[in-house]
Amino acid sequence: MAYELDLSQELSMVDPVFHVSMLRKCIGDPSHVIPTIDVKVTKELTYEEVPTAILDRQVNKLRNKEVALVKVLWRSPQVEEIIWEAEEAMKSKYPHLFESKDLVQGC
Structure with missing residues (x-):
């Protein structure tokens, strides 16, 4: 009841296995992709508002x-x-x- 996702290298510190209850169907839309460089995600996967x-x-x-x-x-x-x-x-x-x-x- 879990899926292993192929995550990008910059998310290598995140466990790639997710329970099905955490996953949602997603239809890709390139306009919704936000580069992590713009958001400035830290190693703890947080950002500062x-x-x-x-x-x-x-x-x-x-x-x-x-x-x-x-x-x-x-x-x-x-x-x-x-x-x-x-x-x-x-x-x-x-x-x-x-x-x-x-x-x-x-x-």
């Missing part, structure tokens, strides 16, 4: 505390995504996003 802007801010009230959230616009070479993230985590990792936001609020 870049936050480009803070769109909104809100505070969620829990029983005993408040959690500040920011709506972040993330971009990768092929996808644009908007996700609510914890404000403190975003400030520590990407302080440059908040510097420009503070300048706008100060005017």
Whole structure:
């Protein structure tokens, strides 16, 4: 109930055997092929999305505390995504996003 796939050399660190439940029928379309050079896939088969802007801010009230959230616009070479993230985590990792936001609020 498994298939062994003939993977490209750049995916040599991936086990080529997949259970049938993980496979889907695919009709090839050359316009959907994304070269891994454009995506910059790491050895761990991950890539980094870049936050480009803070769109909104809100505070969620829990029983005993408040959690500040920011709506972040993330971009990768092929996808644009908007996700609510914890404000403190975003400030520590990407302080440059908040510097420009503070300048706008100060005017």
